[in-house]
Amino acid sequence: MPQQVYDTGILPLRTETGEILSPSEAASEIRNFETTPQGTLRTVRGPTPVYPDYGGEFAHTYDTVHGVFHALLLQGKRDVLLAHYGDKVYVYDGWLQTDPVSRPWQPLIGSTTRSPPGVDALLDNDKAPKFPTQFELVSNGIVIMPQGTFRAYFYDGEVCVPLGYDTQPGAPYAYGPDSTTSTIADMAKDENGGFDVSGTTMQEFFGRGRIGTVGTEYNEDRNSEYVLRPGEYAYAYRWVDRWGNMSPLSARSNVVYWSKESGLDNDTVGADVAAGTSLADHRLKQLTLSSVEAGPEKTVGRKVYRTRDLINSGSSALYDIVNSSGGAISSNFATIPDNISTLIPDNAPDSWLVTEAIDTDPMPPVRMGKMAFGRMWYNPANDPSSIIATLPGRWGTPEKNQIIYPDSSGGEITGMWATAGGLIVFTSTSMFRITPSDDGLSFISVTLNASIGCVAPSSIQNLPAGELMWLGREGFYLFNGETAILISEGIRELTHRINPARAARACAAVDPTTREYRCWVPMEGSTENNLCIIWDGNGWRRRDGENLSAVCITKDHRKLMIGGGKVKDTDGVFVLDRESQAFSPPSRTSVVETAWMEWPRSKERKSPLVLYLFLRESNSGSLQVDLYRDWRKTNAVYTTTETTLYSAEDTPPLWGTTVWDQSTKPNQWVKNRPFWTKVSVYVPSCEVYKVRISSQSDVEFVALSIDDLPRSGRSRIP
Numbered sequence: 250m251p252q253q254v255y256d257t258g259i260l261p262l263r264t265e266t267g268e269i270l271s272p273s274e275a276a277s278e279i280r281n282f283e284t285t286p287q288g289t290l291r292t293v294r295g296p297t298p299v300y301p302d303y304g305g306e307f308a309h310t311y312d313t314v315h316g317v318f319h320a321l322l323l324q325g326k327r328d329v330l331l332a333h334y335g336d337k338v339y340v341y342d343g344w345l346q347t348d349p350v351s352r353p354w355q356p357l358i359g360s361t362t363r364s365p366p367g368v369d370a371l372l373d374n375d376k377a378p379k380f381p382t383q384f385e386l387v388s389n390g391i392v393i394m395p396q397g398t399f400r401a402y403f404y405d406g407e408v409c410v411p412l413g414y415d416t417q418p419g420a421p422y423a424y425g426p427d428s429t430t431s432t433i434a435d436m437a438k439d440e441n442g443g444f445d446v447s448g449t450t451m452q453e454f455f456g457r458g459r460i461g462t463v464g465t466e467y468n469e470d471r472n473s474e475y476v477l478r479p480g481e482y483a484y485a486y487r488w489v490d491r492w493g494n495m496s497p498l499s500a501r502s503n504v505v506y507w508s509k510e511s512g513l514d515n516d517t518v519g520a521d522v523a524a525g526t527s528l529a530d531h532r533l534k535q536l537t538l539s540s541v542e543a544g545p546e547k548t549v550g551r552k553v554y555r556t557r558d559l560i561n562s563g564s565s566a567l568y569d570i571v572n573s574s575g576g577a578i579s580s581n582f583a584t585i586p587d588n589i590s591t592l593i594p595d596n597a598p599d600s601w602l603v604t605e606a607i608d609t610d611p612m613p614p615v616r617m618g619k620m621a622f623g624r625m626w627y628n629p630a631n632d633p634s635s636i637i638a639t640l641p642g643r644w645g646t647p648e649k650n651q652i653i654y655p656d657s658s659g660g661e662i663t664g665m666w667a668t669a670g671g672l673i674v675f676t677s678t679s680m681f682r683i684t685p686s687d688d689g690l691s692f693i694s695v696t697l698n699a700s701i702g703c704v705a706p707s708s709i710q711n712l713p714a715g716e717l718m719w720l721g722r723e724g725f726y727l728f729n730g731e732t733a734i735l736i737s738e739g740i741r742e743l744t745h746r747i748n749p750a751r752a753a754r755a756c757a758a759v760d761p762t763t764r765e766y767r768c769w770v771p772m773e774g775s776t777e778n779n780l781c782i783i784w785d786g787n788g789w790r791r792r793d794g795e796n797l798s799a800v801c802i803t804k805d806h807r808k809l810m811i812g813g814g815k816v817k818d819t820d821g822v823f824v825l826d827r828e829s830q831a832f833s834p835p836s837r838t839s840v841v842e843t844a845w846m847e848w849p850r851s852k853e854r855k856s857p858l859v860l861y862l863f864l865r866e867s868n869s870g871s872l873q874v875d876l877y878r879d880w881r882k883t884n885a886v887y888t889t890t891e892t893t894l895y896s897a898e899d900t901p902p903l904w905g906t907t908v909w910d911q912s913t914k915p916n917q918w919v920k921n922r923p924f925w926t927k928v929s930v931y932v933p934s935c936e937v938y939k940v941r942i943s944s945q946s947d948v949e950f951v952a953l954s955i956d957d958l959p960r961s962g963r964s965r966i967p
Contacts, residue, residue, distance in 0.1 A: 253958075253959070254858075254956050254957070254958060255847075255850075255855065255956065255957050255958070255959065256954060256955075256956055257273055257846065257847070257954055257955045257956075257957075258273075258954060259863070259952045259953075259954050260273055260274055260843070260952055260953050260954060261274075261288075261951065261952040262274070262275070262276040262279065262290075262841055262843065262950075262952070262953070263276075263279070263284070263290065263785075263787070263788065264276065264279065264785070264787055264788020264789055264790065265277060265278050265279045265740065265788065265789050265790060265791070266739040266740060266788070266789070266844070267739060267740045267741060267742035267743055268739060268844075269845065269848075269880075270848055271739075271844040271845075272844070273843070273844060273846060273847075275739075275788070275844055276841055276842055276843055276844065277842050277843065277844050277845075277939070278791070278840055278841075278842040279789075279790040279791070279840070279841055279842075280790070280791050280792065280793065280838070280839060280840040281293045281791075281792045281793065281794070281837045281838065281839040281840065282790060282792075282839055282841070282948075282950065283763060283765075283790075283792075283826070284763055284765070284785060285949070289865055289949050289950060289951050290841070290949065290950040290951075291947075291948070291949045291950075292837070292839045292867075292944075292946075292947045292948045292949070293792050293794070293826070293837060293839070294826055294827070294828050294834065294947075295823075295824065295825055295826045295827045295828045295834055296795060296812065296816060296823035296824055296825045296826065296827060296828075296834065297823060297824050297827050297828050297829040297831070297832045297834070298821050298822065298823055298824075298829075298831075298832055299330070299341065299811065299821075299822045299823060299824055300341075300343075300353045300354075300822070301829050301831035301832055302831060302832065309353060309354070311334050311335075311819075311820040311821045311822065312334045312335030312336075312374060312820060313334060313335065313374060313375075313376065313798075313820060314332065314333070314334040314798050314799060314813030314814050314820055314821070314822065315333040315334065315374075315381055315382045315395070315396070315798060315799065315813075316331075316332070316333040316338075316381045316382025316383070316384065316395075316798075316799045316813065317330070317331065317332045317333075317799045317800065317801050317811050317812070317813040317822060318330075318331045318332075318384035318391065318393075318801050319331075319801050319802070319803045319804055319805075319811060320386045320391055320804055321804050321805060322389075322390060322391070322405065322406035323405075323406045323407075327406035327407075328805060329341075329391065329404070329406060330803075330811065330822075331357070331384065331391065331393070331404070332354065332813055332822050333358075333372070333382040333393075333395060333799075334813065334820065334822075335359075335374050336359055336371055336372045336373070336374040337356045337357075337358060337359030337372065338356070338357045338358035338359065338372070338382070338393060338395065338402070339354035339355060339356055339357060340354070340355050340357050340404070341353055341354055341822075342354065342355045357393075357402075357404060357409040358370055358372065358393065358395070358402055358409060359371060359372060367409050368402060368409055368410060368411060370399065370400075370411075372395045372397065372399060373395070373396065373397040373399075376776055376777075378750055378751050378753050378754060379396040379397070379753065379754070380396050380616060380617065380705070380706050380707065380753055380754070381396070381707045381754060381756055381798055381799045382394065382395050382396060382799070383396075383616070383617045383618065383706065383707070384801075385618050385619060385620055385625070386804075387620055387625065387644050388642075389405055389492060390403050390404055390405035390406065390492070390644075391403070391404045391405075392412060392618055392625065392644055393409075394615055394616065394617060394618055396616065397614075397630075398614050398630050398631070399614055399630075400412065400415060400612070400614055401413075401612070401614075401615050401618065401627070401645070403492065403644065403645060405492070408491075408547075410490070410546075410547040411545075411547075411612075412494070412612060412644065412645035413490075413494045413495075413496075413611075413612030413644075413645025413646055413647075414488055414490075414494065414495070414496035414497070414544070414545070414611060414612060414645070415611045415612050415613070416496070416497075416611060417496065417497045417498070417499060417500070417611065418486060418487060418488060418496060418497075418499040418542050418544070419499060419500070419540070419542050420485075420499050420500035420501065420502055420540070421484055421485070421486055421499065421502045421538050421539065421540045421541050422502055422503060422538070422539050422540040423482070423483065423484050423502040423503055423504075423505045423536060423537070423538050423539075424505070424536065424537040424538075424539065425482075425505035425506070425507065425534055425536050425537075426458075426507075426534050426535065426536075457530075457531065457533065458532075458533040458534045458535040458596060459533050459535070459596050459597065459598040460480075460482070460533055460534045460535060460536055460595070460596065460597070460598060460599070461477050461478070461480050461507075461532065461533040461534050461558070462477070462478045462480055462558045462560075462561040462562075462599070463475060463476070463477055463478070463512070463530055463532075463533070464476065464478055464561075466478075466509075474511060474512060475512035476509050476510060476511055476512055477507075477509065477510040477512065477532035477533065478509055478558075478560070478561055479506070479507065479508050479509050479560055480506065480507055480534075480558045480559075480560055480561065481504050481505070481506040481556075481558065481559040481560050482504065482505045482506075482536065482555060482556055482557075482558065482559065483501045483502050483503070483504050483505070483555070483556050483559070483567075484501065484502040484538050484553065484554065484555050484556075484567075484595075485498045485499045485500070485501050485502065485553075485554045485567050485606070486498075486499050486538075486541055486551050486552060486553045486554060486584075486585075487499065487551065487552050487554075487609075488544030488545070488548045488550075488551055488588075489544075489548065489549065489550045489551065489552055489582065489583045490544075490547045490548055490549060490645075491547065491549045492643075492644070492645075493582075493642065493643050493646075494612075494643050494644065494645035494646045495552065495609060495640075495643065495646045496544065496609075496611070497608075497609050497610060497611050498554070498567070498606060498608060498609070499542075501567075502538065504559070505536055507534065510532045512530075512531075512532060533598075535594065535595065535596045536555075536594075536595045536596075537592065537593070537594050537595065538553060538592065538593050538595060539591060539592045540591060541553070541585065541590065541591050541592065541593060542591070543588045543589060543591070544588055548588045549582075549583070549586070549587075549588060550582060550583025550584070550585055550586045550587060550588065551583055551584060551585040551588075552569060552583050552584050552585075552606075553569075553570045553584035553585060553593060553595075554567035554568060554569055554570065554606045555567065555568060555570055555595065555597070555602065556568070557599040557602055558599060562599060566605050566606070567605070567606040568602035568603065568604060568605055568606065569584070569602070569603075569604040569605075569606060570584045570595060570597050570601075570602070571584070571597070571601060572584050572585075572586065607640065607648070607649070608649035609640065609646050609647060609648060609649055610637070610647040610648070610649055610650075611647070612645050612646070612647060613627070613629040613630065613631055613632075613637075613647070614629065614630040614631060615627040615628060615629055615630055616628045616629070616630050616633060616662075617662070617664075617665055617706050618665070619665040619666060619667050619672065620644075620667060621667040621671070621672040621683070622638075622641075622672070622685065622692075623641040623642060624638045624639050624640065624641050624648075625638070625639045625644040625645075626638050626639075626665060626672055626683070627639075627647070628662040628665065633661040633662060634654055634656065634659045634660060634661055634662065635652050635653065635654050635662070636652070636653050636655065636662060636665070636674060636683070637651060637652050637653075638651040638652075638653075638692065651691070651692075653683065653692060653693075653694050654694075655674045655676070655679075655681040655683070655694040655696075656676050656679055656681070660676035660677065660678060660679060660702075661676060661677070662674060662675065662676060663675050663676055663677050663702065663703050663704060663705075663706060663753070664702075664703035664705070664706040664708075664709050664719065665706065665709075666709045666711075666717060666719075668717060668730065669730070670682060670684070670730055671683050671684040672684075673697070673717065673728070674694070675702050675703035675706075675709075675719070676702050676703075677702040677703070677704055677722060678699075678700060678701075678702040678722070679696065679698060679699050679700065679701070679702050680696075680697045680698050680701055680702060680703070680728075680733065681694045681695060681696055681697060682694070682695045682697050683695075697733070698733050701721060701726060701733045701735075702721055702722065703719045703720065703721055703726075704720055704721060704722055704749075704752045704753060704755070705719070705720045705752055705753050705754065705755035705756070705757075707754075707755065707756040707757065707799070708720035708755045708756065708757045708768050709757070710757050710758060710759050710766060711759070712727075712759060712764075712766060712786070713759065713764045713786075714786070715729075715730075716728060716729050716730075718736075718757075718766050718784065719757075720747075720752065720755050720757070720768060720770065721735075722749070723735055723737075723744075724736075724737030724738070724740075724741060724744040724745075725737040725744065725768070725782070725784065736784070737789070739788075739789065740782070740789050743782070743789075743791070744782075746772050746773050747770045747771065747772060748770075748771040748772065748773060748774065748775060748776075751771040751775070751776055752770065752771065754771065754778060754798060755768055755769060755770045755771070755778060756768070756769050756778065756797060756798060756799050756800050757769070757800065758800045758801060758802050758810055759802070760802075760810055760826075761802060761808040762808060763785070764785070764786065765783050765784065765785045765786075766783065766784040766785075767781050767782075767783050767792075767800070767810075768781065768782050768783075768784075769781045769795070769796075769797045769798075769800065769812075769814075770782060777796040777798070777814070777815065778796055778797055778798060778814065779793065779796050780792075780793055781793065781795065781797075792837075793837065794816065794834075794835040794836075794837045795812060795814065795815075795816055795823070795825065795835075796814050796815040796816070797812040797813060797814035797815075798813060798814040799812070799813040799814065800812045800813070800825075809824050809825075809827070810824070810825040810826065811823070811824060811825070812825050816834075816835055817835050836945060837945065838943050838944070838945055839943065839944055839945075839948055840941065840942070840943045841941075841942045841943075841950055841953075842939065842940070842941040842942070843939055843940045843941075843953075844939070845880060845937040845938070845939050846937060846938050846939065846940070846955065847937055847938070847957070848937050851936040851937050852936075853959055854934045854935065854936065854959065855934075855935060855936075855938075855957045855958065855959050856931065856932060856933045856934060856935065856957055856958050856959075857876065857930055857931075857932050857935075857938050857940075857955050857956070857957040858929070858930065858931060858956055858957060858958055859927060859928070859929060859930065859955070859956040860874060860927070860928040860929075860930050860940060860953065860954075860955055861925055861926075861927055861928075861953060861954040861955070861956075862892065862925065862926050862927075862928060862942070862950075862953050863923060863924075863925045863950075863951035863952040863953065863954075864894060864923070864924060864925070864926065864948065864949060864950060864951055865921045865922070865923050865924070865949035865950075865951060866894070866895040866896070866901045866921035866922055866923075866924060866949075867894045867895065867921065867946070867947045867948055867949050868894065868946060868947050869893075869894070869895075869906065869946075870893070870894045870944060870945075870946025870947065870948075871890055871891070871892055871893055871894065871944065871946065872890070872892040872893075872894065872942055872943070872944045872948065873888065873889070873890045873892075873942070873943050873944065874888065874889050874890075874892060874928055874930070874940065874941070874942055875887070875888050875940075875941040875943070876888075876930055876932050876938055876939070876940055876941075877938065877939040877941070878932050878935040878936075878937070878938050878939075879935050879936045879937060879938075880936070880937060882939060885941075886932055887930050887931060887932055889928060889929075889930070891928070892926055892928055893926070894944070894946060894947075894948060895924070896924040896926070899922075899924075901921065901922070921949065923951055938957075940953070940955065
């Protein structure tokens, strides 16, 4: 009587787990495979350099890559790819036929040899366990944040400069008219009815003065009269760049003051005086501000501020002096719309002073930054436990005292991300949400979890379904807006091998085509991110061959994943999952390895006899099948390499071998069809067994199935 054959059923392995007692539908390892739209697993392909090496003058040499970023600027007209490698940040200019020596990358930060000039700064170029260079896209450019005690930089697609101002302008000096010569008698009317003020220090072309406070007071005879009351005024100013970023306010100027002046005069000055009408408004002054320093080269104007009458207004605040008569505040970019003048006349009355000056802080060196609530939020390098906010729309202008310490224990900030619910801020052991306060005038920090944190800011990404995913100390977490969940428990054996001393350099991106979260991490003692761990929404896979230190997605229709790092021990910037004839991709071994099969029947001896592989036709090549037994994955107890990657009964047209000859035998492209093949195996009398399928050729894997016989064979191998 024939023995009963056990069939494992069709096993379409798509995800892996590190658990010993795992279901047969889960693999223990899936390496260097990617999912296809048809639901199969296909060997990972590529990468190819962004700038392929065609040899000679077309070759390009890179240094250690610290960051890559892509954006569309100037209303989508400027395609920008940035890369920080070596001690400079570059912009990709492509095939510059007129400049074959310096193509394809032009320095933005670290050299002033380009046109327009970049920033002359020397950046760090080491492999210390620091965050990758951080980038943030804002409405009018890109904020670039190299690591180290350096400034942040801003690139608008044309010009790159240090972001904001890190210094305060010097104090100005104010001048007022000589009160002894500014009497009505000295202000005789000219032939056109205006006032001749040539005998004073007032600005002649401004005509009558407007500054001061006029009112009625009782004189010594107890009679009411109009007077110019005693007044005091002070000034300050700040620099403004072309993007609206402002420097801190300068120190205040000296105080301009004058004593009380009567509005009446017995001299014969005109009929109005003879009629006893007050001329106190003729006593109003004009002022002049000097020593207004020119700002750094990027400065396009200076905002000048003045107090209202310090004695009579009841306020000591500074107010914006508008640059148009009548006090119109619309389009008032700067009081002095240049970076040359050092002196400005002032004849603006207090009634024109409407907008109060906003006090701001200098722009500090930063480690990372994110935009939320229309502001940029930064983590200062000199105070890594805090976050600061800029003024709305002014990415390089920190608001005065707008500083938050999310972690009361002083934990350093290790990640930031903007979500629909607010700004999420991480330390290595906790996470917080920044939201507006109830009055809408400030912001508050709310603890989301006191035991879950983030170790790598570049690992934080939004998944297609809207969840937030990142790398923490215990593994990978998923945040749905309310709760953070550890989702990598099934691969804990793998995540616990991540080098914690280098985990801060991990980087991730979500592929828009496969919708996978890919995170490159340093494994064991590696100082580089030598393994990519993949989450496809249902489970895990892994890939190698690309030691990437930074990764991004292009924002245009191409939806390419760009990675910077080492491929085949060569530094460069690469397009992932693409190939070109100019670059041979790294040699990879793609692997599908089952769990320990039939462990629920481990008390019964069995012998696997037949392995059915369901594949899809690919190129010429072969698979290697290895079998292991009884929980020991040391030496394979059975190996075969006789399996081909297409059906010999119906050979398809093969890439590189099929000749296109329309005249003799018309050929046509056809889709690769699925097929199955049978592999005879034999592992006698084992408790459990494991199948490992590997290949260095292009493989498209669909599923597998195994037949085994119970208690085949008499020998018992422990």
